[in-house]
Amino acid sequence: MNQSTQQTIKGDLSELEKAIETIINIFHQYSVRVGHFDTLTKSELKQLIDKQLVNFLKRQRDQASIDNLFKDLDKNRDQQLSFGEFMVLITKVTIATHEHIHQGEGGQQQHQH
Numbered sequence: 001m002n003q004s005t006q007q008t009i010k011g012d013l014s015e016l017e018k019a020i021e022t023i024i025n026i027f028h029q030y031s032v033r034v035g036h037f038d039t040l041t042k043s044e045l046k047q048l049i050d051k052q053l054v055n056f057l058k059r060q061r062d063q064a065s066i067d068n069l070f071k072d073l074d075k076n077r078d079q080q081l082s083f084g085e086f087m088v089l090i091t092k093v094t095i096a097t098h099e100h101i102h103q104g105e106g107g108q109q110q111h112q113h
Helices: 003-011 015-031 042-052 063-073 083-102
Strands: none
Touching: 015 042, 015 083, 042 063, 063 083
C-alpha cells in the first residue's frame, strides 16, 4: 500500500477503530524505552500510568501499588508485560470506569454519558 492509500484508510476509521489504534500507539510509545521493544517493563508501566492514566488510576500510582499491579498482570512471570497482558489492565480500567459512570446516588445505576 502506498502512503496515500494508508492515509485514506486511516481517514475512514470509525471512532472505536481510532481508539483501538490510539491504545496500540500509546503502548508502543512506552514499550520501546527499555528492554524489548514490544513489552513493558515495570518502570515503563509506571511511566505510562503516570502520564496516560493519571485520572483513572489515581490510587495505583505509588510503587507498592505498581509492583502488585505488575505482578497480577505478568501472567507468564517474565518481568515484562506483553500487549495482551497490558490489555487486561485496559479492560479492567474500562469496565471500572463504565461502572463508575453509571453509579448514581443510592447505588442506582443511571445513564450519564
